[in-house]
Amino acid sequence: xxxxxxxxxxxxxxxxxxxxxxxxxxxxxxxxxxxxxxxxxxxxxxxxxxxxxxxxxxxxxxxxxxxxxxxxxxxxxxxxxxxxxxxxxxxxxxxxxxxxxxxxxxxxxxxxxxxxxxxxxxxxxxxxxxxxxxxxxxxxxxxxxxxxxxxxxxxxxxxxxxxxxxxxxxxxxxxxxxxxxxxxxxxxxxxxxxxxxxxxx
Amino acid sequence: xxxxxxxxxxxxxxxxxxxxxxxxxxxxxxxxxxxxxxxxxxxxxxxxxxxxxxxxxxxxxxxxxxxxxxxxxxxxxxxxxxxxxxxxxxxxxxxxxxxxxxxxxxxxxxxxxxxxxxxxxxxxxxxxxxxxxxxxxxxxxxxxxxxxxxxxxxxxxxxxxxxxxxxxxxxxxxxxxxxxxxxxxxxxxx
Amino acid sequence: xxxxxxxxxxxxxxxxxxxxxxxxxxxxxxxxxxxxxxxxxxxxxxxxxxxxxxxxxxxxxxxxxxxxxxxxxxxxxxxxxxxxxxxxxxxxxxxxxxxxxxxxxxxxxxxxxxxxxxxxxxxxxxxxxxxxxxxxxxxxxxxxxxxxxxxxxxxxxxxxxxxxxxxxxxxxxxxxxxxxxxxxxxxxxxxx
Numbered sequence: 001x002x003x004x005x006x007x008x009x010x011x012x013x014x015x016x017x018x019x020x021x022x023x024x025x026x027x028x029x030x031x032x033x034x035x036x037x038x039x040x041x042x043x044x045x046x047x048x049x050x051x052x053x054x055x056x057x058x059x060x061x062x063x064x065x066x067x068x069x070x071x072x073x074x075x076x077x078x079x080x081x082x083x084x085x086x087x088x089x090x091x092x093x094x095x096x097x098x099x100x101x102x103x104x105x106x107x108x109x110x111x112x113x114x115x116x117x118x119x120x121x122x123x124x125x126x127x128x129x130x131x132x133x134x135x136x137x138x139x140x141x142x143x144x145x146x147x148x149x150x151x152x153x154x155x156x157x158x159x160x161x162x163x164x165x166x167x168x169x170x171x172x173x174x175x176x177x178x179x180x181x182x183x184x185x186x187x188x189x190x191x192x193x194x195x196x197x198x199x200x201x
Numbered sequence: 202x203x204x205x206x207x208x209x210x211x212x213x214x215x216x217x218x219x220x221x222x223x224x225x226x227x228x229x230x231x232x233x234x235x236x237x238x239x240x241x242x243x244x245x246x247x248x249x250x251x252x253x254x255x256x257x258x259x260x261x262x263x264x265x266x267x268x269x270x271x272x273x274x275x276x277x278x279x280x281x282x283x284x285x286x287x288x289x290x291x292x293x294x295x296x297x298x299x300x301x302x303x304x305x306x307x308x309x310x311x312x313x314x315x316x317x318x319x320x321x322x323x324x325x326x327x328x329x330x331x332x333x334x335x336x337x338x339x340x341x342x343x344x345x346x347x348x349x350x351x352x353x354x355x356x357x358x359x360x361x362x363x364x365x366x367x368x369x370x371x372x373x374x375x376x377x378x379x380x381x382x383x384x385x386x387x388x389x390x391x
Numbered sequence: 392x393x394x395x396x397x398x399x400x401x402x403x404x405x406x407x408x409x410x411x412x413x414x415x416x417x418x419x420x421x422x423x424x425x426x427x428x429x430x431x432x433x434x435x436x437x438x439x440x441x442x443x444x445x446x447x448x449x450x451x452x453x454x455x456x457x458x459x460x461x462x463x464x465x466x467x468x469x470x471x472x473x474x475x476x477x478x479x480x481x482x483x484x485x486x487x488x489x490x491x492x493x494x495x496x497x498x499x500x501x502x503x504x505x506x507x508x509x510x511x512x513x514x515x516x517x518x519x520x521x522x523x524x525x526x527x528x529x530x531x532x533x534x535x536x537x538x539x540x541x542x543x544x545x546x547x548x549x550x551x552x553x554x555x556x557x558x559x560x561x562x563x564x565x566x567x568x569x570x571x572x573x574x575x576x577x578x579x580x581x582x583x
Contacts, residue, residue, distance in 0.1 A: 024229055024370050028314045032222040066398050072282055073405050079275040080409040087271070087416055091423040094431075101503045105274050105321055109314040111226055156516055171517075177508065178220045179381040186367070186374030194366040215478045220505075271417040275409055326480055388477075388560065 009128055013135030019112045020143040021192040026112040030144060031181040033103050037160045040148025042096045044141025046089065046104060050081045051113050051140075052133045055121040059129035062122045074117045075108065082107045112140060143188075150184050151175045204335045207328070211339030213387040217315050218347040219380055224315030228348060229373055231309075238352035240302050241309075242345025246338070248288060248310050249319055252281050253337035256320040257330060277320050285310050315344060350380065431500065432484070436469045439486030439496040443467070452579040465489045468580065471500070472572035476564040479503035481512075483526075483568065487534070491577040497529040497569070502561075509561035525562070528552040529569070537570050 004012070019025045026047070033043045054077050058065075065073045086104045089097040097104070107113065116136055121129040152158060155175030157165040165171075174180045217223045224245065231241045256277050264270055289307045293300045310316060319340055323333040354376055363372050436446065436457045443459035443466060450456075457469040468489055473482040481502050486495035499513040514522045521527060532538060533549045540554045540562055541547075554562035 025226070027225040027229065028222050028318075031225065065401055066394065068394075069398050069402055072279070072402060075278050075282060076275060076402075076405050076409050079278045080412060083271060083274050083413055084416055086274070087420040087424070091420040091427070094424075094427050098501075102318070102321060102325060106223075106314045106318055108274055108278050109317050158516070173508075174382070177381075177385070177505070178222070179378045179385070181222065182374045182378030182381055186371045186378060189374060190364075190366040190371035193368075193371065197366065210478070221478075271413050272410065275406075275413070279406075326475065 006131060009131040010135040013132065013137070013139040014142065015139070017136075018139045018143060018192070019115075019136050020140060021189055023112075023115075024189075025115055026110040026140065027185075028106055029103050029110060030147065031178075031185060033100055034144060034148035034151050034181060034184075035155070035176045036099075036152045036158075037145060037148045038096070039099055040144040041141065042089070042093075043100060043103065044137075044144040046085045046100075047107050047110060047113065048134075048137030048141055049085055050078060050107050051116060051137045052130060053081045054078045054113060055116060055129045055133035056126060058117045058121040059124060059126045065122075070122065071114075071118075074114060074122075078113055078117075079108045112136060147184055147188060150188075151180060155180060204332065207332055208335050208339040209387075211336050212343035212346070213384065216343045216347055216384050216387075217318070217340050218344060219377065219384045221318065223318040224313050224344060227309060227313055228351065228377070229370060232348050232351040232373075233355055235349060235352045235356065238348040239345065242341075242348045244307060245310060245313060245315060245344055246341025248281075248285060248307070249316055249341040249344075250334070250337045251288065252284050252316055253319055253323055253333050254330075255284060256280055257323060257328075257333045260324055273321075273324070277317060281316050281320070315340070347380070347384075351377065354380075432471075435484035435498040435500055436486075438498050439469050439484050440467050441486070441495050452582070454576055454579050456576075456580060467495050470572070470576050472568050472576075473501075474564065474568035474571065476502060476512075477504050477509050477558070477560040481561075481564060481568060483565070485569065485572070485576075487573065487576075491573055491580070492533060492535050494529050494532045494534060494569075497526045499523075499526055504558070504561050508555075508558040511555045511558055512561050512565055515555075525552075525555055525565075534569075534573050538566050540566050 013019065015022075017023060020027065020030055029043050029047065034040045054074070057077050058074060082105060085107070086097075089100070089104065116133060120132045124132070149159060152160075153164065154172045155177075157163065157169050157171045172180070175184065211217075215221055218225065218228050227241055227245070232238050259276060259280060260273065264273060264276065269276075285307055292307075319337055323336055326336075328336055351373075355373065358372060358376070367375070440446065440457065440459040443461055445460050447458045447460065448455060449458055454470050458465055459467045459469070466489070467486050468491075469484060469486045471482060472485050473480060475481070479502055481504075482500040484498045484500055486497070487493065488495065502510065502513055504510050504512065511517075512525050515524060516522060518524050528546070529538075529552065532552065535550070538550050538552065539548070540552050542554050542559060543556065544553070546553050552562075552566070
């Protein structure tokens with residue numbers, strides 16, 4: 001891991017170790033909020049904010065926090081940043097806060113965030129931890145954006161609220177319902193597997 | 202009457218996995234064998250019920266009277282994390298067979314969003330104590346049921362010719378999608 | 392320093408700092424959030440009440456009544472009604488005539504129902520001209536003996552509304568909440 005270049009540290013989160021498509025982490029918010037591109041984007045950015053800030057703190061204090069209580073310490077740090085994100089969304093973008101509603105607090109138990117603290121930030125210096133967090137965050141946000149775009153375009157015929165399908169298009173309502181989330185994500189994972197196989201051979 | 206509606210709605214209609222998307226990680230990870238799926242489900246139900254009651258008490262007896270709702274998330278997750286540890290220690294002391302059955306699943310539960318989601322939902326829906334209790338039992342049983350059904354299907358899937366790209370997580374998601382579709386039918390119950 | 396002491400000190404420090412940061416955050420964001428809620432509520436009050444000269448706020452029992460006057464006559468009253476929906480709490484602002492027999496208008500304040508189905512009680516993207524057609528049905532609806540709903544057909548009675556296809560439970564919840572709160576608010580309003 002040490003011999004990765006700075007760029008590689010960032011890039012790995014986008015595809016090779018993409019938290020959603022490859023590691024299958026943090027699936028709850030991925031499935032739940034992706035009914036519209038706007039929601040997916042907002043969720044991705046909120047999680048990225050929490051990931052970067054907690055990675056920074058955890059990496060900074062990695063030598064001070066005793067091993068036995070590291071998980072407890074990480075979740076307090078994460079929960080604090082999630083509360084900050086939650087309140088800021090509620091105060092400045094009330095509409096988004098309303099539609100993401102109950103899913104913001106679940107960022108606390110998003111396995112990506114705790115996983116990165118445990119696997120990376122607690123063992124690496126601040127610079128590398130920030131790059132790692134940024135890469136993972138961007139990878140997470142992009143995946144959410146693609147999934148939510150697919151669901152919104154097929155399910156409502158719109159993208160970021162704009163009409164983009166032809167007028168006679170009848171929306172596939174199932175795509176914005178819970179089953180559509182599973183089906184769309186299943187196809188995306190299969191697509192990622194297929195691309196990876198093609199690249200290898 | 203109201204309690205029955207809450208129970209049915211938590212277990213079937215708003216099934217935690219298939220319609221609320223809570224607790225997907227263990228759903229993908231542990232649903233390969235029926236035995237382990239069942240044990241995981243029971244362990245989660247157990248922790249859910251206890252943590253829902255404790256967080257309800259903390260929220261209504263400490264956070265609300267002192268106007269500290271901003272600490273909701275931090276307090277809840279700390280309580281859940283410590284509860285899981287306590288439950289683990291307690292089970293290890295009291296019952297060896299039970300520990301062998303549930304032990305390995307308990308640490309995983311801290312980061313199971315279903316537990317935190319349940320505690321937060323109970324507050325959001327303004328349930329009273331008995332409603333919270335029924336809600337958590339219903340949600341836990343619904344969770345167990347979805348996990349076991351999924352494990353049954355995945356055991357069969359091992360023998361099925363799944364396209365190569367779809368093997369593993371992808372086909373699990375597609376199957377979960379079909380299950381979610383089926384569970385939507387329960388909406389007509391109430 | 393023993394390990395136990397270190398654990399206790401570190402954990403205490405972390406939680407204390409977290410508490411401090413959140414207290415500051417609370418002070419900073421609370422006024423904004425409250426102000427926004429107030430704004431939404433006032434907008435809803437304006438929307439559900441008919442044109443008037445002035446609105447007075449009267450607290451009675453568990454309700455806050457917003458009373459609209461024209462000259463010295465009360466022309467309508469607005470209040471908040473709430474209750475359980477399909478999977479979330481629903482909060483509505485209801486405008487009603489002073490004798491509580493005819494709704495002037497209804498506005499959805501809070502709901503987190505199933506996206507694409509239950510959310511149509513607030514906003515239906517498929518209906519381009521009237522996305523809030525569901526709550527619009529309550530305009531000038533009679534409340535006595537009680538509000539009822541029908542499925543898949545046009546309402547025939549002046550106390551009837553049409554439920555949303557695929558979201559009967561959410562639609563039904565709105566009707567139940569309204570019946571219950573109109574009766575309760577009427578009793579509260581008329582008591583002294």
